[in-house]
Amino acid sequence: xxxKAKNNFQFILFGATGDLASLKLFPAIFDxxxxxxxxxxxxxxxxxxxxxxxxxxxxxFKESIKRDYQKHDQELEKIIDKHVFYFAGQYDxxxxxxxxxxxxxxxxxxxxxxQIAYLSVPPTVFGPIIKNLGENFRSSxxxxxxxxxxxxxxxxxxxxxxxxxxxxxxxxxxxxxxDHFLGKTxxxxxxxxRIQNSIINNLINGRMIDNVKISALEKQGVEDRVGYFDNxxxxxxxxxxxxxxxxxxITMDLPVTPNIESIHREKLNVLSAMKFTSKKNDVxxxxxxxxxxxxxxxxxxxxxxxxxxxxxxxxxxxYVETGKKMPENKTEIEIVFKKMxxxxxxxxxxxxxFEAKPGETAKIRLVQENSExxxxxxxxxxxxxxxxxxxxxxxxxxGDYASLILDVINSRKVFFLNYxxxxxxxxxxxxxxxxxxxxxxxxxxxxxxxSYQEFIKND
Ligand SMILES: NC(=O)c1ccc[n+]([C@@H]2O[C@H](COP(=O)([O-])OP(=O)(O)OC[C@H]3O[C@@H](n4cnc5c(N)ncnc54)[C@H](OP(=O)(O)O)[C@@H]3O)[C@@H](O)[C@H]2O)c1
Numbered sequence: 001x002x003x004k005a006k007n008n009f010q011f012i013l014f015g016a017t018g019d020l021a022s023l024k025l026f027p028a029i030f031d032x033x034x035x036x037x038x039x040x041x042x043x044x045x046x047x048x049x050x051x052x053x054x055x056x057x058x059x060x061f062k063e064s065i066k067r068d069y070q071k072h073d074q075e076l077e078k079i080i081d082k083h084v085f086y087f088a089g090q091y092d093x094x095x096x097x098x099x100x101x102x103x104x105x106x107x108x109x110x111x112x113x114x115q116i117a118y119l120s121v122p123p124t125v126f127g128p129i130i131k132n133l134g135e136n137f138r139s140s141x142x143x144x145x146x147x148x149x150x151x152x153x154x155x156x157x158x159x160x161x162x163x164x165x166x167x168x169x170x171x172x173x174x175x176x177x178x179d180h181f182l183g184k185t186x187x188x189x190x191x192x193x194r195i196q197n198s199i200i201n202n203l204i205n206g207r208m209i210d211n212v213k214i215s216a217l218e219k220q221g222v223e224d225r226v227g228y229f230d231n232x233x234x235x236x237x238x239x240x241x242x243x244x245x246x247x248x249x250i251t252m253d254l255p256v257t258p259n260i261e262s263i264h265r266e267k268l269n270v271l272s273a274m275k276f277t278s279k280k281n282d283v284x285x286x287x288x289x290x291x292x293x294x295x296x297x298x299x300x301x302x303x304x305x306x307x308x309x310x311x312x313x314x315x316x317x318x319y320v321e322t323g324k325k326m327p328e329n330k331t332e333i334e335i336v337f338k339k340m341x342x343x344x345x346x347x348x349x350x351x352x353x354f355e356a357k358p359g360e361t362a363k364i365r366l367v368q369e370n371s372e373x374x375x376x377x378x379x380x381x382x383x384x385x386x387x388x389x390x391x392x393x394x395x396x397x398x399g400d401y402a403s404l405i406l407d408v409i410n411s412r413k414v415f416f417l418n419y420x421x422x423x424x425x426x427x428x429x430x431x432x433x434x435x436x437x438x439x440x441x442x443x444x445x446x447x448x449x450x451s452y453q454e455f456i457k458n459d
Pocket of ligand 1: 014015016017018019020021047048049050091119120121122123124125149150151228
């Protein structure tokens with residue numbers, strides 16, 4: 001089923017001259033446009049301090065699209081002529097926002113539309129934009145939705161402060177807290193599979209599971225994101241939101257009636273129950289050799305062992321590992337099942353694997369290669385490897401940003417974060433961060449520092 005936008009809308013993009021806008025957001029909107037999912041009446045309004053006129057901004061928009069959509073010249077001309085605008089203004093200036101509101105009214109082609117304010121700016125600018133938007137747009141007759149990208153704060157305290165600023169101006173249903181990982185098809189499929197497939201859902205039960213491992217490894221270094229990354233580090237960049245959210249989808253109890261509220265409630269329950277022992281040998285921090293910032297202590301590798309303080313899960317270790325300059329590109333969740341009492345240590349465990357990178361598959365490995373079993377039972381044991389693509393392959397696939405932007409237009413919040421979840425995730429992340437010491441060095445292509453091999457061996 002092709003889901004279309006249900007509302008006329010104005011998409012006001014703060015930070016429209018930045019990287020995220022041209023690399024991800026313009027192509028995502030264009031994708032929705034060429035798939036005919038957008039209504040007749042919509043406007044994209046780029047906002048920034050850079051002084052551009054409509055034509056200059058349209059040129060920028062076009063350049064960012066041209067790279068990937070060479071066969072869509074006609075649609076590109078159409079969207080640019082009819083739907084793309086620019087408004088130059090300051091982020092901390094009331095007048096700019098008053099004029100912006102006026103501008104939005106002038107270019108609107110319809111009486112009824114929603115307004116989406118997307119904050120694609122560095123977090124230091126969130127405060128003034130939130131205040132000015134609230135004060136100037138609250139009285140608008142058009143419903144305003146505000147979208148903020150993760151990282152939401154840099155600690156539990158800063159996240160709470162930011163959320164207070166937001167909720168001073170907006171109601172909770174207007175606030176969309178975005179983590180683009182949750183827009184990825186393989187990640188959304190974890191929830192779909194649990195809801196639709198009782199075999200898979202019944203398998204994901206802590207009593208049957210030996211351990212869970214989630215890996216997000218990439219061969220690239222920090223490259224041109226160094227300015228952002230050096231202030232954050234990989235624990236806060238990858239684990240705090242992306243990986244803890246995925247873990248929550250895997251380990252939460254499935255509600256009896258799955259809906260947006262019950263799914264968020266169960267995710268919050270499991271995130272609040274995640275525990276870190278605060279033992280220094282349950283976490284490893286590393287930094288790759290030749291990291292571009294001299295004397296920086298920023299982590300580019302982090303591995304941590306967590307537990308979940310719930311009846312079925314309390315003794316199941318959860319291993320999280322993520323790093324840059326790794327030997328491979330891999331994003332994968334591996335659920336390793338307990339062995340039967342008679343199985344030797346050498347027999348590999350059965351596994352359920354969700355892979356998001358490099359392939360997009362769900363795999364169940366029921367009987368392993370090299371399995372040993374007593375003579376009197378199975379002479380002809382076969383490996384039973386079930387592998388199913390979970391890549392979007394039907395007509396009208398959408399990338400992560402396109403899928404989430406459509407969700408904002410349609411006010412569908414299941415794949416957005418809710419604030420209580422963010423706070424629970426920060427509480428855990430802050431505890432892990434407190435154990436941080438100077439990260440040990442590792443070579444490019446090595447999976448973490450030598451101390452990580454020790455960590456694995458001990459477990
Ligand atoms: N890039 C990514 O792949 C990515 C991924 C996930 C999340 N994010 C988040 O998305 C947001 C935008 O990312 P981005 O990479 O596009 O950021 P960016 O390029 O650094 O900044 C976007 C725009 O914000 C304005 N800006 C930059 N620094 C500013 C400052 N100090 N004060 C006021 N305005 C400033 C600039 O526009 P004007 O000068 O024209 O006003 C700039 O073009 C950030 O919050 C980032 O953490 C980015």
